[in-house]
Amino acid sequence: VDGTKSAARDLARSNPLCIPLCFAVLASVVQSWRLMLITLLCMFCANTLCFAALTWIAESGWIMSTSVPIMSESTLMALTFDYSLFLLVRFQEELALGAGLMQAVSASIRRSGHVILGSGLTLCYCSLxxxxxxxxxxxxxxxxxxxxxxxxxxxxxxxxxxxxxxxxEFLSFGALRGDCMRKENTEEVKHNENASGTIVMAAASRLGVLRQESSRTYDFESNDDENVYISSSDEDQEVGQSLSSRTEGKLRRRALAQQNVSSFWQWWSRVCTTSQCSFCVVGIVIIACIMALTGSTAIHLNLTQVTMDFALLGPEGSQTLETLNRIGQDFSKGIMGPTTVMFVARGVDSLQAERGAIYMPEVWKSMNFMLKFIEKELLDGGRLGSIASPVYLSSHAHSPIEVPANSAKSADETQVSLTTMVQVQELKYILDQMLNAERTASLAMITPDLRMTSPEAIDWTRQLRDIIRVQNANAQSPVDVYMVSQTAAMMDVEEGVFGRVPNLVLFSLIGCLLMMGFLFRS
Known part of the structure; x- marks a missing residue:
């Protein structure tokens, strides 16, 4: 229990740090809350599609660990921010250099697309x-x-x-950044106004830190909308070169620009800017929205766990792992993960508590009634599992056995000898194993025929928790009930970690958008 709480607490601490930092880096570079909306849309679509694919893989029989969702979510968040940063920054730079919208989008796909593709394929190879x-x-x-x-x-x-x-119009407004504009360095003029600034500028120029650059303009006359840079300085304009020489220079630079871009990326940029691709993307967004609300995606993370993944840390091919898998397949599915229910007589913490309070008629009757109710409602009358306890025994192969409180107390007080009946000795052994030393608490082992961490086991555990919650809420009940199981521990981790993710994302989104809108007014 402490381990699960610690894992949930550590992950809950890391998410509030990682998400705002990602937004802060993106906001400081992009400087436009309008463009940041594209990143959020990409994250939503990628998250939905990724977890839908993982759910389909898990349902096909692939063994999925409970750590897959959080690892996939972390990777998805990092790469979505990273790749979106590449494309949006390049798009802003092209706009700042004078390109039109179509040319800026096409250039961002050509220039940054190969970086994203190379990075993604490298990571795919490493993951394989x-x-x-x-x-x-x-x-x-x-x-x-x-x-x-x-x-x-x-x-x-x-x-x-x-x-x-x-x-x-909506996204281009406020998309230009001052640090992308090619203009004269005003800082150089400010530094040159005093002697110390002159020394600093001279040293920086000698070290190559500052560099004079000629302004660059665009020529969009190429057939494939390639953005061609034409270098023209003030000296060239003053000299007044002839029109023919300038035309030849344009042609040479255009040829060089065409050589720098491969035919694949020229084709990719044209495909991504066609109407057919637009309809395809709109369809993907609509499907992602529908799946996020109705399908087995990131909102339903528990559906990715349908196997006995508690044994996955064993080495591949080990006999222990093979034995555990055979037990899970050939025997009762819940045999490796039974649910332990503990009954505690109320008032045992007070000074008036007496030894043997578990044998009080009202306490014993309450335990018996609850176990019979669980057998009827959750185990289908004993056909879907078994119950082992000093109070009540149930199995699908035998009729239920109720142990009277007087018989249990008498067997507990009996001194075992050679003449003691075997039934009394067995009952005394069970009592010693499932009752505490003060005889104020009792254990009950409930084994449903459900594979641990499966969706059915999770639903069953939720129903049992509801029954226990109602029992403990009854002020007239003489016992308090507690439950421990591997499935419940996994549910606590998921609810503690993943339950906070939507709130954290929403909180970070609202805060970052308000901050960016206030600071940059874009």
Whole structure:
């Protein structure tokens, strides 16, 4: 229990730090809350598609660890911010250099697209290399990270250019940044106004820190809308070169620019800016919205755990792991993860508590009634599981056995000898194993025929928790009931960690948008 709480607490501490930092880096570079909306849309689509794919893989029989969702989510968040930063910054730089909207989008796809593709393919290769590790858990983690990389790469490469072209006026307003404009360095003039500034500028120029650059303009007359840079300085304009020489210079520079861009990226930029691609992206966004609300995606993370993943940390091919898998397949599915229910007589913490309070008629009757209710409502009358306790025994192969309180107390006080009946000795042994030394608490082992951490086991555990909650809320009840199980521990971790993610994202989004809108007024 302490381990699960510690894991949930550590992850809950890291998310409030990582998400705002990602937004802060993106905001400081992009400086436009309008363009940041594209990043959020890409994150939403990539997240939905990634977890939908992971759910389909898990339902097909692939062993998925409970750590796959959080690892995939972290990878997806990092790459979505990173790739979106590449494309949006390049788009702003092209606008600052004088390009039109279509040319800026096309150039950002050509120039930054190959960086995203190279980075994504490299990460995919590294994630596939993890498959060679002799651990079952690493295999599922590799698949989860691979899907996160592919979704982040494909969504950013398709959604970003289409959205930029779909809403040009809204997104272009405030998209220009002052640090992207090619103009004279005003800081140099300020430093030269005094002697110390002159020394600093001279040293910087000698070291190559500051560099004079000629202004650059665009020529959009090429057939494939290639952005061609033409270097023209004030000296050239004063000299007044002839029109023919300037035309020849344009042609040479245009040829060099064409050589710098491969035919693949020219084709990719044209495809991403077509109407057919726009309709495809709109369809993906609509499907992602529907799946996020109704399908088994990131909102339903528990559906990715349908196997006995508690044994995944064992080495590949080990006899222990093979034995555990056979037990989970050939025997009762819940045999490796039974639910332990503890009954505690109320008032045992007070000074008036007496030894043997568990044998009080009202306490014993309450325990018996609750176990019979669990058998009827959750175990289908004993056909879907078994109950083992000093109070009540149930199994699908035998009729239920109720142990009277007087018989249990008498067997507990009996001194075992050679003449003691075997039934009394067995009952005394059970009492010693399942009652505490003060005889104020009792254990009950409930084993449903459900595979641990499966969706059915999670639903069953929720129903049992509801029953226990109602029992403890009854002020007239003579016992307090507690429950411990592996499935419940996993649920606590998921609810503690993933339950905070939507609130953190919403809080970070609102705060960052308000801050960027106030500071940059864009």
């Amino acid at each position: 290399a993890v498959q060679q590790l002799p651990l079952e858990e690493s295999h599922s983690l590799s698949i989860g990270i691979l899907m996160a990389i592919l979704c982040a790469m494909s969504v950013n490469m398709f959604v970003t250019p289409v959205v930029l072209l779909a809403f040009p």
